[in-house]
Amino acid sequence: MKPETLLQQLQHDPDFLKLTLAHPDFLPYASYALHNGTEVQIWDTGVIYFQPEQFGTQDIVLSSGVHGNETAPVELCSELLNKVLAGKLLLTERVLFLFGNPPAINAGVREIQDNLNRLFSGHHSKESGVQSAERERAKKLESYVLKFFNEAPQGLREPKLYDLHTAIRGSRFEKFAVYPFLHGKNWSKSQFEFLKACGANTVLLMQTPASTFSYFAAQSCNAHGFTIELGKARPFGQNDMSRFADAAAAFSALISGGELATTEFNEADFNLYEVRRSIDKTTEAFTLHFADNIENFTTFELGTVLASDASVEYKVEVEGEAIIFPNPKVAIGQRAMLMVKPVSVAGKVS
Numbered sequence: 001m002k003p004e005t006l007l008q009q010l011q012h013d014p015d016f017l018k019l020t021l022a023h024p025d026f027l028p029y030a031s032y033a034l035h036n037g038t039e040v041q042i043w044d045t046g047v048i049y050f051q052p053e054q055f056g057t058q059d060i061v062l063s064s065g066v067h068g069n070e071t072a073p074v075e076l077c078s079e080l081l082n083k084v085l086a087g088k089l090l091l092t093e094r095v096l097f098l099f100g101n102p103p104a105i106n107a108g109v110r111e112i113q114d115n116l117n118r119l120f121s122g123h124h125s126k127e128s129g130v131q132s133a134e135r136e137r138a139k140k141l142e143s144y145v146l147k148f149f150n151e152a153p154q155g156l157r158e159p160k161l162y163d164l165h166t167a168i169r170g171s172r173f174e175k176f177a178v179y180p181f182l183h184g185k186n187w188s189k190s191q192f193e194f195l196k197a198c199g200a201n202t203v204l205l206m207q208t209p210a211s212t213f214s215y216f217a218a219q220s221c222n223a224h225g226f227t228i229e230l231g232k233a234r235p236f237g238q239n240d241m242s243r244f245a246d247a248a249a250a251f252s253a254l255i256s257g258g259e260l261a262t263t264e265f266n267e268a269d270f271n272l273y274e275v276r277r278s279i280d281k282t283t284e285a286f287t288l289h290f291a292d293n294i295e296n297f298t299t300f301e302l303g304t305v306l307a308s309d310a311s312v313e314y315k316v317e318v319e320g321e322a323i324i325f326p327n328p329k330v331a332i333g334q335r336a337m338l339m340v341k342p343v344s345v346a347g348k349v350s
């Protein structure tokens with residue numbers, strides 16, 4: 001497709017997700033300006049940059065569809081960005097919208113070959129000679145995010161990346177955020193306040209580096225980066241978007257200078273967890289010993305057998321230990337479940 005054709009199509013039907021899904025592998029670079037002066041640049045399929053005439057100090061990446069079957073965040077972002085394209089929402093910040101994995105979105109699957117959210121911070125190139133569409137995409141997404149942050153004007157900036165997901169299973173707490181490991185830096189009060197405004201007052205604080213998009217943003221871009229789980233994954237058209245209203249309103253306000261429904265940080269308003277241990281699948285014999293409908297953050301009695309692998313049983317080791325992200329279908333060698341426990345951030349937040 002030629003850039004001119006792309007722009008004609010977008011101006012005729014300002015729906016960037018539609019255009020992305022019609023061309024899931026490639027879109028050429030193209031740029032134009034909206035009537036309100038906002039500059040629009042298409043960097044690739046699923047990658048669109050907006051720079052309003054007047055903008056503040058935040059540089060905001062809104063990412064969705066890193067897992068192709070997690071449709072609610074894709075719909076939420078698509079709605080926001082189409083409002084910007086149609087001139088109905090005037091941005092007050094530079095914003096980069098990303099749809100992570102367009103071929104997987106089209107196929108209605110989490111991934112085509114590789115879990116895209118395990119390939120960042122260089123993990124896309126760790127095994128030499130191994131190639132996949134997701135590895136290529138991870139490499140490109142890293143470069144787009146770096147370009148976006150690096151091309152910000154000089155001065156004090158606030159880089160942010162929110163990678164929006166929905167989980168495979170339900171959750172005791174419908175919305176929750178994963179706060180990547182900060183290598184000992186304090187957690188951010190204002191970010192906790194924003195997460196709560198999104199409806200995500202449950203936060204999992206990570207203690208180790210990861211191969212996720214949000215860790216990449218935090219570690220390599222010095223950004224506030226988060227993975228935000230907005231609910232349960234459902235196919236397109238089957239999402240009850242009213243359940244995402246708080247998050248949609250919060251992101252809309254964030255990028256357009258609207259009023260955010262935040263309240264001053266108070267730890268009592270949050271469910272905070274940290275990872276106690278990560279359970280990896282080491283053989284094909286890996287099995288979970290609880291039902292598929294058991295929700296994230298469920299706790300079990302001490303000693304309950306939760307999973308087994310070829311020669312090992314995983315039991316509840318301490319009171320209050322809860323499961324999260326159990327997935328026996330991951331590839332061998334990958335994380336099949338995290339065990340988390342409640343934690344306080346007193347003295348470690350500013």
Ligand SMILES: [Zn+2]
Pocket residue numbers: 066067070165166167
């Ligand atoms: Zn996901």
